Amino acid sequence: MKKPLPDWLDPTPWLPNTGSSDRRAIEAAIRSENPGERELALMLSPAAQDFLEPMAQRAQAITRRHFGRTIKLYTPLYLSNFCNGGCLYCGIAADRKAQRSVLDQKHLRHEMEAIKAMHLEELVLLTGERMPEADLPYLRDCVAIAAEQIHNVNIEVFPMAEDEYRLLADAGCTGVTLYQETYDPVVYEKMHRWGAKRDYFQRLEAPDRALRGGMRSIGIGALLGLADPRFDILCTYRHAKHLLKTYWRAGVSISFPRIQPQLGGFVPDHPVDEKMLAQFIFALRICLPEIPLVLSTREPARVRDGLAGVGISKMSVASKTTVGGYSDDSEESTEQFSISDDRGIPEFCAMLRAKGLEPVFKNWDSTYREPAHYRVAAKNLDDLRKTAKIGDVLSSTGESWKVENSP
Numbered sequence: 388m389k390k391p392l393p394d395w396l397d398p399t400p401w402l403p404n405t406g407s408s409d410r411r412a413i414e415a416a417i418r419s420e421n422p423g424e425r426e427l428a429l430m431l432s433p434a435a436q437d438f439l440e441p442m443a444q445r446a447q448a449i450t451r452r453h454f455g456r457t458i459k460l461y462t463p464l465y466l467s468n469f470c471n472g473g474c475l476y477c478g479i480a481a482d483r484k485a486q487r488s489v490l491d492q493k494h495l496r497h498e499m500e501a502i503k504a505m506h507l508e509e510l511v512l513l514t515g516e517r518m519p520e521a522d523l524p525y526l527r528d529c530v531a532i533a534a535e536q537i538h539n540v541n542i543e544v545f546p547m548a549e550d551e552y553r554l555l556a557d558a559g560c561t562g563v564t565l566y567q568e569t570y571d572p573v574v575y576e577k578m579h580r581w582g583a584k585r586d587y588f589q590r591l592e593a594p595d596r597a598l599r600g601g602m603r604s605i606g607i608g609a610l611l612g613l614a615d616p617r618f619d620i621l622c623t624y625r626h627a628k629h630l631l632k633t634y635w636r637a638g639v640s641i642s643f644p645r646i647q648p649q650l651g652g653f654v655p656d657h658p659v660d661e662k663m664l665a666q667f668i669f670a671l672r673i674c675l676p677e678i679p680l681v682l683s684t685r686e687p688a689r690v691r692d693g694l695a696g697v698g699i700s701k702m703s704v705a706s707k708t709t710v711g712g713y714s715d716d717s718e719e720s721t722e723q724f725s726i727s728d729d730r731g732i733p734e735f736c737a738m739l740r741a742k743g744l745e746p747v748f749k750n751w752d753s754t755y756r757e758p759a760h761y762r763v764a765a766k767n768l769d770d771l772r773k774t775a776k777i778g779d780v781l782s783s784t785g786e787s788w789k790v791e792n793s794p
């Protein structure tokens with residue numbers, strides 16, 4: 388690696404604990420009132436699998452305390468599967484013989500009508516790498532069209548510059564999902580054979596740029612199976628802490644994508660089984676009580692049913708991983724990966740209700756859609772200094788200022 392991991396990310400001091408077999412230390416970590424990296428690493432260890440039941444109980448209690456008995460729902464919409472990327476694990480990488488497609492505005496409107504009819508009010512728009520078929524102006528138009536119908540429009544696309552994120556926030560985009568795939572720079576280089584995505588740090592720093600560009604929320608995660616998952620989960624935790632500390636008003640969520648079958652037949656070197664997945668989710672819930680933990684339809688129904696409300700507070704539903712796919716006139720295209728849980732909304736919601744959980748279709752309103760500002764306090768205070776009468780002004784950062792310039 389040419390450049391070391393930044394201090395805010397590097398998990399090296401805590402890695403030895405991920406191999407601990409000290410049962411008393413693991414039990415103490417699960418009960419800890421203020422768990423940090425050390426406790427997380429202990430709960431990630433193979434030996435901690437003997438304590439899955441107490442971990443699940445604590446994770447469920449914490450989830451109920453912070454999210455009630457609710458599961459927030461969202462659905463993804465693939466806009467394009469054109470991509471020049473060379474990601475080994477992806478079914479629509481440039482060297483796959485995939486059927487390519489991109490939604491035009493007319494078809495996008497049809498898709499939006501179909502999604503709106505499902506009463507879902509949170510949407511994630513997806514593309515591959517930046518391509519002529521799906522570049523920034525195209526994305527801006529798609530966000531604007533989606534935002535006419537859906538309250539909460541998010542994107543899961545290529546990393547961008549801060550100004551580009553601002554343009555999308557102005558068009559009505561409220562959040563960005565961007566997985567680092569793996570935080571291990573050596574494996575990262577091996578997995579990303581060519582293309583813009585080979586730049587590890589350009590991707591790592593994109594969530595910061597998105598939030599500075601006006602996005603209200605950011606979703607992060609690692610594609611479990613690519614590298615040592617305990618390293619990746621520790622890094623995901625530290626990444627989330629960095630974002631929460633730096634942009635304290637932003638929403639940060641974590642997803643747990645596992646490698647699924649895809650065109651190309653990639654087989655992961657570090658497979659994560661269902662027990663490990665549950666362990667990682669419980670451990671992160673115990674260490675990050677307040678942030679949404681997300682599970683998608685990549686996972687089979689039995690895994691989703693078991694983890695709903697037990698750490699997990701947000702789930703995708705009725706997902707398609709082909710371009711479009713929700714309206715009757717959707718064209719054929721290759722999917723990025725296979726989904727496992729293909730239940731429709733009524734069936735999925737019936738399962739949640741049978742477990743005493745309430746599906747939430749909407750918990751945010753587009754009235755609040757103007758871009759977020761995390762770094763404007765100083766400028767606003769300059770404006771206030773010019774216009775306000777003498778007095779104390781409490782800035783949006785909570786800092787108290789004496790305003791001396793009266794008009």
Ligand code: SF4
Pocket residue numbers: 470471472473474477478479480481514515516584
């Ligand atoms: S993972 Fe994304 S960037 Fe990589 S090949 Fe697939 S669509 Fe392209």
